[in-house]
Amino acid sequence: MDPYYWESEHGNFGDDLNLWLWDFLIPGFRDVHRETLLVGVGTVLNRVLLPEGRHKLVLGSGFGYGTLPDMSDSREWDIRCVRGPLTAQKVGVDPKLGIVDPAVMVAEMPEFKNLPKKHKKSFVPHWESAAAGIWPIICGTVGLHYIDPRGDAKEVIREIAQSELIIAESMHGAILADAFRVPWVAVTTSNSINSFKWNDWAQTVDVTYRPRHVPVSTRAEAIAKGARFWGIGFDARQPALEDPNKRQIDDSAMVAVRDPKQTSLRVAAKQLLAAPSALSLWQAARATPQLSTDHVLAERKERFLDVIESVRRAYL
Structure with missing residues (x-):
């Protein structure tokens, strides 16, 4: 399985973290199902970015630019979750699949604790x-x-x-x-x-x-x-x-x-x-800042980890 990410010629850390985040979340994923493209962090659900004819596993990706690809063929698309409810609505899947941006899981990596x-x-x-x-x-x-x-x-x-x-x-x-x-x-x-x-x-x-x-x-x-x-x-x-x-x-x-x-x-x-x-x-810098509650963030992470576990059972 190969991780897909948009490689900006300018450099963009939000895209580049795909290079190592998935090795932490799904160890060994690169060694199985070589025909599958893992579509993860990024606003990449875009007709011009993703190749046709290749099986794609969608884990937390978002829509935001251009035109959506045709994602109706379940033989080509395995949509486990997307970034949020707005993407879920655009794609036409259950709003419950709009869980969270997978980048939140970076905070669980030991090197960042x-x-x-x-x-x-x-x-x-x-x-x-x-x-x-x-x-x-x-x-x-x-x-x-x-x-x-x-x-x-x-x-x-x-x-x-x-x-x-x-x-x-x-x-x-x-x-x-x-x-x-x-x-x-x-x-x-x-x-x-x-x-x-x-x-x-x-x-x-x-x-x-x-x-x-x-x-x-x-x-x-x-x-x-x-x-x-x-x-x-x-x-x-x-x-x-x-x-x-x-x-x-x-x-x-x-x-x-x-x-x-x-x-x-x-x-x-x-x-x-x-x-x-x-x-x-x-x-x-002096305005009142925002922060989600611990409870809401933890609940979203737990739901995302449930999706990751289902992927492990299905693919590894």
Whole structure:
């Protein structure tokens, strides 16, 4: 059995954790049923992503982009559970199968237990914000620890677990924070953030997705997202994609952001232009955070483990 995950060329820890999470949850799964594709963490129930004609075992995946594949043939699809009730409704399965995002189970891995706290407050942006913005600089300005979602998945997760508060534009930043019992505040920088998938997960643990708006930090970020920057609106330079993870960040727009030879005057100018972003992020760090109850999260984990046990009986 092979684990499927979307491998972003930018890097995205929420997808990359598929590389090792399933070895913990279903030891030995790689050695059996080579014809089966294990479709797990991620918004990957998408017609253009999953191959036709191959048997697929769905464990906690979500819908959110593009068009659903035809999942009606039980000979090709074994749908044991999906991310949440909104995905279940879209797929047309029992809402009870919308259990939780499997990423919550990372907190059960021994290597992530009892980690010491190192960071008071941390910010986890969406990968697109990380690619085109100046969020590390802004975080330094407002006293936040910056966590790059494009980094090594295990290191990103450790930094989340070792924080006392998470400000999350990345959905899996919030999911992992909640799993590690770290209070979190949701933020968004543009309409390109997918609220469907956030709400899909949020309903499983009885929290509400109510993101605080934080303006984009650079012109390059506004161009990438089709957002406004200092009153000037930008149209996204690319058409809508079946999978937004395939969006390219315009290299010409990025030069001013990543050029190490910038003068101190230019850096200061960028920081000045990003002042609204800094203020909004500072305010978000002082907002009332959310956290699901221990009881609700434990109940969802137990239901997911029941599904894993059924998979072990059927496949191993």
